[in-house]
Amino acid sequence: MxxxxxxxxxxxxxxxxxxxxxxxxxxxxxxxxxxxxxxxxxxxxxxxxxxxxxxxxxxxxxxxxxxxxxxxxxxxxxxxxxxxxxxxxxxxxxxxxxxxxxxxxxxxxxxxxxxxxxxxxxxxxxxxxxxxxxxxxxxxxxxxxxxxxxRWRPDAELFAEINTWWARNAEAGRASVLQCYSLGKAQRILANVDASIGPIVCHGAVEPLNRAYRAAGVPLPETRLVTEVSDKATLQRALVLCPGSAVGTPWIRRFGDVSDAFASGWMQIRGWRRRGGQDRGFVLSxxxxxxxxxxxxxxxxxxxxxxxxxxxxxxxxxxxxxxxxxxxxxxxxxxxx
Incomplete structure (x- = not known):
């Protein structure tokens, strides 16, 4: 045999x-x-x-x-x-x-x-x-x-933290730039944040994938490209989703004074947060x-x-x-x- x-x-x-x-x-x-x-x-x-x-x-x-x-x-x-x-x-x-x-x-x-x-x-x-x-x-x-x-925390706790961070920044007139993976992570964030806090702007690497999710029947809040926003005050209240590669580019400078954060499971490790240099790290995987x-x-x-x-x-x-x-x-x- x-x-x-x-x-x-x-x-x-x-x-x-x-x-x-x-x-x-x-x-x-x-x-x-x-x-x-x-x-x-x-x-x-x-x-x-x-x-x-x-x-x-x-x-x-x-x-x-x-x-x-x-x-x-x-x-x-x-x-x-x-x-x-x-x-x-x-x-x-x-x-x-x-x-x-x-x-x-x-x-x-x-x-x-x-x-x-x-x-x-x-x-x-x-x-x-x-x-x-x-x-x-x-x-x-x-x-x-x-x-x-x-060991991941419950989503409800995590997204409550993200909403609080965004709301405080919006009150202070600072855009909330959240770096995340363009496929999957960005859409999961969109589906769980409180869109009533302010406008949501997505990088050009993220927006086509948002469209694919919507076409598949996944409900996501309204999102815009930065080129579709002419009012500077609107940008200063926005939640901005982008890949990490966008940081330090002319694209990110359009938002002026920002508070930045990174969403990743690696944020569980303090050393990753320090090396990244962001204001916040959200443990989201x-x-x-x-x-x-x-x-x-x-x-x-x-x-x-x-x-x-x-x-x-x-x-x-x-x-x-x-x-x-x-x-x-x-x-x-x-x-x-």
Whole structure:
């Protein structure tokens, strides 16, 4: 009896399914790519054929071009390719993010991509479908925040802090510049802040993605580009969402005196806040924290866990101590910094 081959292996191009002859989030050009979500380190240009979850179609076309050959699946819908059953399941990371379930000859593997769990009793994110555990034999998990120190506070507390910061700045005539990732983080902030405090201005890297979210049915408050605002007093009361790369550019100088902040899970570490030099740091992440990672792994029922990008050695060692077969894959995925 021949030994069962691994359903997903490492190749120079990225994660590869040998019986299905397709890659998952490859970082080099391939013929067939299954994409977990539209962040640039997971969805790259140049592949011959893309397969992704239907809610993320607008984002992928916005980032990779309207002309890409893209096939979509509804969450939970199955597709058979070369004898391998493929289905996509909500990952809770950004709009359209998905875990990839592959099944072949009775074996089930799940590649998580990036994901964020919803703690028990918490209100689910309004900007994407919440994470759903998927039972499997082998679970490939990210570990961006795979250290016990990372434990996220309830969203209600966090966004109350952001609203208070914005309101105080508006009263003082200072724009509130909040640096954040353009895809996912910015839209999650928009969906949760109190838009009655003042106008909201988005950088040109953010606004096209806002349109894709709205087109997918996600309600977001009104946003403007800075070129659409002629009244200086309006800009001085605004919440401004932009990527970190906008800081120090002529674009940011249009707002005059500002209070700046950074929204990221890395703000949990004081050293990151000091190095950034911002007035405030808000601990906000679209990735699972330590309890979220452990709950997702446990809910999968997997006996074997393969850990990718992040705090890999720590999570692997911890899982091994819990009696699981744990190892790692080397990938080229990044993090939210």
């Amino acid at each position: 021949r030994p069962a081959m691994d359903l997903i292996v490492q190749r120079p191009e990225g994660l590869y399914c040998p019986p299905g002859d397709f890659h998952i989030d490859p970082w080099r050009r391939v013929d067939r790519a299954v994409i977990t979500h539209a962040h640039a380190d997971h969805a790259r240009p140049g592949h011959g054929h893309y397969l992704a979850a239907a809610p993320g179609e607008g984002l992928l076309r916005s980032r990779l071009g309207e002309g890409i050959t893209l096939q979509t699946l509804a969450y939970g819908e199955t597709l058979e390719h070369n004898g391998v059953r493929i289905s996509l399941h909500p990952a809770g990371h950004v709009l359209g993010s998905a875990q990839v379930r592959v099944e072949h000859e009775g074996r089930v593997w799940v590649a998580s991509g990036d994901y964020r769990t919803t703690p028990a009793g918490a209100v689910p994110d309004r900007t994407c479908a919440p994470f759903e555990p998927v039972r499997c034999h082998t679970f490939i998990t990210e570990s961006t925040f795979g250290l016990p120190i990372y 679209d990735h699972a924290d330590w309890p979220g990672l452990l709950s997702a792994i446990g809910a999968s029922g997997a006996e074997r866990v393969i850990v990718t990008h992040g705090s890999v050695p720590v999570l692997v060692r911890y899982l091994q101590e819990q009696g699981l077969q744990a190892e790692s894959f080397e990938t080229e995925y990044g993090d939210e910094a």
